[in-house]
Amino acid sequence: MSTKRIEDVPFEEVHEVQKYGTYYSDNRFWKKVERVAKKVGATVLLPVFTLYYTLQDEKVPVKHxxxxxxxxxxxxxxxxxxPDGILPVIGFTDDIAVMTLVINLIKDSITPEIKARANGRVAEIMGTDQV
Structure with a gap:
């Protein structure tokens, strides 16, 4: 399976994802995680935390x-x-699709350490030893 490079993704597709950046803040992020964590489980939380911890890495390019x-x-x-509230897990299908697109675009920036942090955080939230 070939990996899409950011340069190969149509501008319209990338622009659609980037326009939602205005909704992001650390405070809003944690409030949403708190509210939905137990309802959605690791399937949604793992890509969320993978992206979150990748964002925190100073070596990740600004474009990513x-x-x-x-x-x-x-x-x-x-x-x-x-809507997330109507059908809790199914309501996050579009969120997962967006996160999967971005993870595929930036996967070269996701280090084993980031994956370990994301897995650890999800396990902590879910109250398990591992994801």
Whole structure:
């Protein structure tokens, strides 16, 4: 399976993700995680924390961070294509799709340490030893 490079993604597709960045803030992020963590489980939380911890890494290119902020902004956005509150897990399908797109675009920036932090945080929230 070939990996999309950011340069190969159509501008319209990237622009769509980036426009949600205005909804991102650290405070909103943690409020959303608190509110939905137990309902959605590791399937949603793992990509969320993978992106969050990648965003925190100072070695990640600014271009990648812009995509991450857009994806996390979409996650925080109160109005989705599929409302989160109506069908808890199914309502996050669009969020997962956006996060998966961005993870595929920036996967070269996701280190084993970031993956370990994300897994550890999800396990902590879910009250398990591992994800």
């Amino acid at each position: 961070k812009a995509y991450i902020i857009g994806a996390l902004g979409y996650f925080i956005l109160p109005v989705d294509l599929i």
